[in-house]
Amino acid sequence: MNAAIALFLMQDGVINGAIYALLGVTLVLVFTVTRVIFVPQGEFVAWGALTLAAFEAGTTPGTAWLLLALGVVTAIADVLRGEIARTPQALLRAGLRDVVLPALLVGLAVWIAPQKPPLWIAGLLTLALIVPMGPLVYRLAFAPMADASVLALFIAAIGVHFTLTGLGLVFFGAEGFRTTPFIAGVFPIGPLPFKGQSLVVLAVTAILLVGLWLFFERTLLGKALRATAVNRLGARLVGIPTLLTGRIAFALASAIGALSGMLVGSLTTIAYDSGFLIGLKGFVAAIAAGLASYPLTVAAAIAVGILESFSAFFASAFKEVIVFALIIPLLVWRSLAARHTDEEEE
Amino acid sequence: MSAPMLRVENLSAGYGKVEAVRNASLALPQGSIVTVIGANGAGKTTLLNAVMGVIPSRGDVVLEGTPVSALGIEARVGRGLCLVPEKRELFGTMSVEDNLRLGAYRLGGGAIASGLEEVFGRFPRLKERRAQLAGTLSGGERQMLAMGRALMAKPRLLMLDEPSLGLAPRIVKDIFDIIVGLKASGVSILLVEQNARAALQVADHAYVMELGEITLQGPAAELSADPRIIESYLGFGGHAAAPAS
Known part of the structure; x- marks a missing residue:
């Protein structure tokens, strides 16, 4: 181990850490707004990468059909539950949003895939296919039990995770894929060469984190999401629809997940799981x-990334073990140090 | 004559199997202050929560002639019903101004600027503290903020749950002055209070709740002179009762 190796490991760790930061921030966002510990977040990551890989290979990604199926099932479920009123206008609106729009996206995907679209078009289409899945999953699985306990929501989240992983296997098969980088080549910065894609990861992470900060600090909708997180009852009493804030939180989760997947897709091989x-x-x-x-999550994510890359260097067989073993002392420390907080505390 | 602001009929509500309110009926004419007084645990807060839709209930809640029993909280807010709950339910880690802005969430845009001006006019203290986090305010300021936040939604009926609870007497007087001022500006008010004396002074009509049921009602001035009320709620002996005028 010398300084050069240490620098390389740091670089690797920070880049992976940036992705973990995005996902960690999303988990915090979804949890504070909806109290769901969003285990299936990783599925959106895998699907982001695999959908992009499918477009690159010139095939229609399975996520297109999944989006349509999810839209139809959710619309039917919402009508049966009475979430969508049984009036012609409401049914028409729901039909356009949940069935026609996904069907149009499927049509676009089927038409464009064989033409092997340029990377940025494939990327945009990937986002268009995956982002709506977040709110759909929320409406289908979590909204009907929005007032349940954190534990019940967590169990539902695990169920959703297994379901989505299984669907991923059906649609993409067990094989892993790698995507082409958004920016190819290597750029020397100081003593270190940076892969173009690594720079994209860092830039996109920075932009997204600043964007999220602006959204939460500067917009009424962002503040409404924060308010829902701080005090659900208070939010409802001022007329903030907590189902809407839930959908928005899940849309952000699927968007950031898919984006993260497209970013890591060229750095590592991604399979359905x-x-x-x-x-x-x-x-x-x-x-x-x-x-x-949020800031602590970003810092901790970078630390996790660095720990992972150093573990990979010193004891590569135990890389994951070391990272996940970290959670035990963290939980012990958290449960001892943090004061107990009630769910609906003022 | 126009429909009353609020009409509640045979409302029953509770938590789990415990029925904290049984068959409560009341009416609130447009532009008036109606108070519900009663001892701790009589079911007053449950009544307000049921009217707001915070907890499920049986019976009818009719707002300006429109039944709202089937609507969620958000939709009731949209119809001009606002609750300032006993626990205030502020957004503690957000600034005073952000709390107020969120009060006008459903109105948005221009309503926020005009609402802020109006609320800061009524509560100059909040203007001084606009950048401070809501969680760091004193008890009186928190109550002002909770009321200000509700006013941002431009309510037609404001329901106040124990606005004087835990406040110093001088601040209680300020709060009740503001309640009277609100009535003057056309807001109808349903006031739940343990401080029966203060509530009866500002109210037009009053209901008494005991063990989940409404047991007595009448014009506030008459109830203030009723020996039973004086003995139970106003805290001095029956012999001191002034004759009703």
Whole structure:
């Protein structure tokens, strides 16, 4: 181990850490707004990478059909539950939003895929296919039990995770894929060469974190999400629809998940079940920050990334073990140090 | 004559199997202050929560002639019903101004600026503290903020749950002055209070709740002179009762 190796490991760690930071921040966001510990976050990561890889290979990604199926099932479920009123206008609006729009996206995907679209078009289409899945999953699985306990929501989240992983296997098969980088080549910065894609990861992470900060600090909708997180009853009493804030939180989760997947897709091979492990590392960071603080989550995520890359160097067989073993002392420390907080505390 | 602001009929509500309110009926004419007084645990807070839709209930809640029993909290807010709960339910880690802005969430845009001006006019203290976090305010300031936040939604009926609870007497007087001022500006008010004396002074009509049921009602001035009320709620002996005018 010399200084050069240490620098390389640091670089690697920070880049992975940036992805974990995005996922960790999303977990905190979803948890504070909806109290769901969003285990399936990793699936959106895997699907982001795999959908992009499918477009690159010139095939229609399975996520297109999944989006349509999810839209239809959710619309039917919402009508049966009475969430969508049985009036012609409401049914028409729901039909356009949940069935026609996904069908149009499927049509676009089927038409464009064989033409091997340029990377940025494939990227945008990937986002268009995956982002709506977040709110749909929320409406289908979590909204009907929005007032249940954190534990019940967590169990539902695990169920959703297994379901989505299984669907991923059906749609993408067991094989892993790698995507082409958004920016190819290597750029020397100071003593270190940086892969173009690594720079993209850092830049996109920075932009997204600043964007999220602006959204939460400067917009009424962002503040409404924060308010829902701080005090659900208070939010409802001022007329903030908590189901809407839930949908928005899940849309952000699927968007950031898919984007993260497209970013890591060229750095590592992604298979249908790879997302879980990546998401879990974001989870370690989110736990370290008590599922509450965004800046702490980012710092912890970078630390997780660096720990992972150094573990890979010194004891590569135990890389994951070391990272996940970290969660035990963290939980012990959290449970001893943090004061107990009630769910609906003022 | 126009429909009353609020009409509640045979409302029953509770938590789990415990029924904290049984068959409560009341009416609140437009532009008036109606108070519900009663001892701790009589079911007053449950009544307000049921009217607001915070907890499920049986019976009818009719707002300006429109039944709202089937609506969620958010939709009731949209119809001009606002609750300032006993626990205030502020956004503690957000600034005073952000709390107020969120009060006008449903109105948005221009309503926020005009609402802020109006609320700061009524509560100059909040203007001084606009950048401070809500969680760091004193008890009186928190109550002002909770009321200010509700006013931002431009309510037609404001329901106040124990606005004087835990406040110093001088601040209680300020709060009740503001309540009277609100009535003057056309807001109808349903006031739940343990401080029966203060509540009866500002109210037009009063209901008495005991063990989940409404047991007595009448014009506030008459109830203030009723020996039973004086003995039970106003805290001095029956012999001191002044004759009703």
